[in-house]
Every structure is written in C-alpha cells, then in structure tokens.
Amino acid sequence: MKCIIIDDEPLAQQIIEDYVGMIPFLKLEKKCNSVFDALEVLQKTRIDLIFLDIHLPNVSGIEFISSLENRPLFIFTTAYSEHALEAFDLSAVDYLLKPISFTRFLKATNKAYHLYSTNQNNRREEHAEVPEADQEYILVKSDYQSVKIKLSQILYIEGLKDYVKIYLQHEAKPVITLNSLKRMSENLPDGHFLRVHKSFIVNTNKIKSVTKNRIIIHDRWIPVGDSYKSDFQNSVINKFAL
Structure with a gap:
C-alpha cells in the first residue's frame, strides 16, 4: 500500500x-x-x-x-x-x-x-462479471442434460477421477460432469483459468488471497502442486504483489 x-x-x-x-x-x-x-x-x-x-x-x-x-x-x-x-x-x-x-x-x-x-x-x-470477448460460456453434460455455464461465475474446478466438479458463484452445489481436468483445461480460455494442482483449476479473478503453496477462493483452501508452482508464481503471485 x-x-x-x-x-x-x-x-x-x-x-x-x-x-x-x-x-x-x-x-x-x-x-x-x-x-x-x-x-x-x-x-x-x-x-x-x-x-x-x-x-x-x-x-x-x-x-x-x-x-x-x-x-x-x-x-x-x-x-x-x-x-x-x-x-x-x-x-x-x-x-x-x-x-x-x-x-x-x-x-x-x-x-x-x-x-x-x-x-x-x-x-x-x-x-x-464482464463477459470474455471471445467466449462467455461453456456447455457441459450433467444429469442427462446440457448445462450452460457462464465463465465469469466459475470459482474453481475440482477433478475426481472420471468426473469434475464445477463450483459456481452464488450456487450452493457444484455442477458435476463426466470429464477430465485435462480436457476441461484445454476447453477453457486462456487468461483467467489456471491449473494449480493435479486436482484443481482456479479462476484467478476469484482469488481472495494467496501464499506460496495455497490459495483461498470462497473460503476454500486450494493447494498448489509442486509441478505447477512456476506457472502459479508467474501468473498469480506476481499479479497480487503490491
């Protein structure tokens, strides 16, 4: 400051x-x-x-x-x-x-x-809340229907073997879809979404605070994996530096 x-x-x-x-x-x-x-x-x-x-x-x-x-x-x-x-x-x-x-x-x-x-x-x-210029939404299959998810509402995504949980702002329950975190990462636009762990992708605009090894989003502690620390340092730590 x-x-x-x-x-x-x-x-x-x-x-x-x-x-x-x-x-x-x-x-x-x-x-x-x-x-x-x-x-x-x-x-x-x-x-x-x-x-x-x-x-x-x-x-x-x-x-x-x-x-x-x-x-x-x-x-x-x-x-x-x-x-x-x-x-x-x-x-x-x-x-x-x-x-x-x-x-x-x-x-x-x-x-x-x-x-x-x-x-x-x-x-x-x-x-x-401002929509991305090139991509505003993603469509995912959940409960036998296609669900339209606004990118700016995604807090973070958690991978669970063959499924992923998409946690959304203002929603109590995540959207669960049959997908891999790798494929999900490839389908998300560059800029605001960053894979920080083998099990997590985060929306960097939703980060409350950061340390060297952990992130807080919506009162949830998210770990930063060793193999992702370099990208995390360049994309997030430097961004938050005063």
Whole structure:
C-alpha cells in the first residue's frame, strides 16, 4: 500500500516514518508538511493510505479529508481526542492519539490493509462479471442434460477421477460432469483459468488471497502442486504483489 504522512511536526513525521518502515505491506511515498504538499502528491500518484494530523497550518486534517472526492483510506494521528467522533463520521480507518505506540499503529494499519484487500477483491469480482470477448460460456453434460455455464461465475474446478466438479458463484452445489481436468483445461480460455494442482483449476479473478503453496477462493483452501508452482508464481503471485 502506497502511503503519505501529513504532519507539520518533524518528530511526529519521523516516528510514523519509522513505524511504516517496519511494516512490509506499506511503502512511504512522501512526508508532507501541509495539505498543499499532499495535494501535489495525490495529483501525480495513486495513494492508498494517508496518515495525517488534525491541527495543520491553514487547513485542518478534517477539512482536507472532507474536501477530497475520491479519498484514499486515512488514519488520523493527533494529540487531541475531541475530534474522534467527527473523524469516524468521515469513515476514518482509525484515530491514533499521540504518543502512538507501535502496537497501536500496527493494529490500525492491519485494519487498513484488510479494507484495502477487500476493496481490491470487490473490484476483481466486478471485473469478472464482464463477459470474455471471445467466449462467455461453456456447455457441459450433467444429469442427462446440457448445462450452460457462464465463465465469469466459475470459482474453481475440482477433478475426481472420471468426473469434475464445477463450483459456481452464488450456487450452493457444484455442477458435476463426466470429464477430465485435462480436457476441461484445454476447453477453457486462456487468461483467467489456471491449473494449480493435479486436482484443481482456479479462476484467478476469484482469488481472495494467496501464499506460496495455497490459495483461498470462497473460503476454500486450494493447494498448489509442486509441478505447477512456476506457472502459479508467474501468473498469480506476481499479479497480487503490491
């Protein structure tokens, strides 16, 4: 997450800068002495999180945040408690009172990261609803009939010997069809579908989170097989890197 600090006190700036440097998912873009310095940064760079004091020269932190149409996530860092209600009315992630301990700072930034990740996943979900240009559906045989499945609704596919289970968004039960995972992989369009294990194909647009060896989709842990790790690294891990 790209962040900026807005504070006219050099010592306060330094403390927050040190804390930011200790958190791996944060990257400090700029330390700003006023909201005017911050505006210049916001006009040139996408910022994900703002740490800002309330008592600032000329324009207060609350006035500044209120003026932003497309505001990033923000955390107030202040010595004054009386503005907390107003801050949360503006949907502040947190309200940190100086002197700020690292433990309290970490808790606030973890909350910000959770909100950021949720927003990113929601955007991916929305993007996934747009039909693929060349192929929108697949047809599979299930229960003696042909079932039309929209590609953007597929979460993941699990292979079970001579059958596959196709798990769909908003559907409690998977579609089961007589097929092999290899043949299914060949029939799916490139781009959003990736085989990550001998028993699983995933829709990369539906991934909630990833680690080196596992994926979470729709609260299901899906393993990454050793022989698929290279493709997984190139197609998914790098895509999710901040």
